[in-house]
Amino acid sequence: MGKRTQVAIIGSGPAGLLLGQLLHRAGIDTIIVERRSRDYILGRIRAGVLEQGTVALIDEAGCGERLHREGLIHTGIDLAFAGERHRIDFANLTGGKGVTIYGQTEVTRDLMDARLAADAPTIYEAERVWPADFDCSKPVLHYLHEGTERRIACDFIAGCDGFHGVSRASVSEDKITVFERAxxxxxxxxxxxxxxxxxxxxxxxxxxxxxxxxxxxxxxxxxxxxxxxxxxxxxxxxxxxxxxxxxxxxxxxxxxxxxxxxxxxxxxxxRSFVAEPMRFGRLLLAGDAAHIVPPTGAKGLNLAASDVHYLSQALIDHYRTGSEKGLETYSARALARVWKAERFSWWMTSLLHxxxxxxxxxxxxxxxxxxxxxxxxxxxxxxxxxxxxxxx
Structure with missing residues (x-):
């Protein structure tokens, strides 16, 4: 049994859902395939310190109403050592900027609700998910659902399925370079x-x-x-x-x-982990599928959002104008920001542990x-x- 879409997305965490919503609002068809259940995903406890860029992207996706109502705006943090606390005043140091405290589970819930309201398809509890033929112009996403082998023909596959997902694992080892510190x-x-x-x-x-x-x-x-x-x-x-x-x-x-x-x-x-590049033909990685940071710098979800920013721009430009430039530069643009966040997270970890x-x-x-x-x-x-x- 087969389906057809423009972009097949593997993973319904924040990266996959945010990408799907941004593409939907641009008139691009997507199908999300997820190996877990909806309840399992919503039961995962994750951090929730959101950069202003992440909040703006959620707003762009039309999913920021509850975030702005319930999120907590923080304009600083405290560093405690030698028995004393010292405040780092973000607003004073950065021209008024801060972060928003809003749990990743809540971000996921808002994006799931928006996708459901848009009647955009998500296939939960898919087994044996595997992207194929992404090195040519007609990639296919294979999976097993309710005992039946199925396939999705598509133009692109977005691998948003996390560190242990199948997207990065489907790439030949000689085409990917891994940098890691445990x-x-x-x-x-x-x-x-x-x-x-x-x-x-x-x-x-x-x-x-x-x-x-x-x-x-x-x-x-x-x-x-x-x-x-x-x-x-x-x-x-x-x-x-x-x-x-x-x-x-x-x-x-x-x-x-x-x-x-x-x-x-x-x-x-x-752990600190980066896989390069983030594009392999018509398979494009985003979020934890391509990189992990220690949580000390609060960058994991925010890096996934910045990947989605670059990737959604590239795909929207491709479908609107036929340009390949955004897709060709996606990996380099995303990785430039990834490595800066890796450095900051490594530095914070080294400083405090x-x-x-x-x-x-x-x-x-x-x-x-x-x-x-x-x-x-x-x-x-x-x-x-x-x-x-x-x-x-």
Whole structure:
């Protein structure tokens, strides 16, 4: 059984859904194929610090109404070290810019609802998905659905199916170059229905390890602790987690901490990863399918959005004018921004975490850099410019 569309999209996470919505509004037909169920995708807990460029792109897709109503505008972060907190004032340093706190699950829900309202097709619980013939002019997406082998003939395939997806795996190894660094620790995250300890995010460098105080709303908080990558959530009862978090916070912040039962608890490994190029004939990668950043710089979802910005522009231009220029330059344009975000995320990770192999010297270097950072407007500006998002 076969279907035909202009762009077949693999993956219904934020990247695939955002691309689909932007193309739909430009009159371009898409079909999204997803191996998971809708409920599974909406059950995934992810971060939600959105750059202004990401918010603008969601607005362009016509999906920003609830984001603007419920999202929290932050114009700074706190860096905590040596028992004190220091605010980095984004608005003052970047001409009024900030970030919006709005969970990735909520972004996904809004985009799913918009796609459903547009009657644009999404095929959930597709098995054995595999892109083929993308090195010629007639690519095909094969999959199994409800026991039947099916295929989608298309002009282009967009691989938005994440780090473990089939899109990048379908490319011959001799045509792709991978750059990767795995970090020797992970993040233990706990989500709880308690008010945040601070109005804005607090990034903590402590001799016992990194910590982050974040939030999803004014009544739901997300906290993280640096832990060994091999540790499991069940190794950390709630009371153990809260006690360790208090140890890593300064006294004043620890005194304001409200604790509660965990809604969700998980351990995420940290890695930096880039695959080059991001285009292989008529297969184009976007988001985590092509790159991963450690979450320290809050760039994962935002990088997926910037990829979609470049890719949607290229496809819309192709269908409107017949031009191939945007498609030919897509990989280079996207990767230029990817590598800057990789650098920032690597730097933030190196600055704030305890590394087992650097010893007392490395610890002193971190403290010296932090002390310099909070005393230098130039250094704080560099952090602020990257955190709020470099221009597309």
């Amino acid at each position: 970090y020797p620790f992970g993040w233990l995250g706990l989500l709880a229905d308690v008010p945040p300890v601070s109005d804005e995010l607090v990034y903590v460098n402590h001799e016992r390890g990194f910590a982050l105080c974040s939030m999803r709303s004014r009544t739901r908080s997300r906290y993280y602790l640096q832990c060994h990558a091999s540790e499991r959530p069940e190794d950390w009862p709630d009371e153990t987690f809260w006690a360790e978090l208090r140890r890593r916070l300064d006294e004043a912040t620890a005194a304001r901490l409200t604790t509660g039962a965990a809604i969700e608890k998980s351990v995420a490994p940290l 305890r590394f087992p192999d650097t010893g007392p010297f490395g610890r002193r270097m971190q403290l010296a850099e932090l002390d310099y950072l909070v005393g230098s407007r130039a250094a704080m500006t560099a952090l602020a410019e990257n955190y709020v998002g470099l221009p597309y």
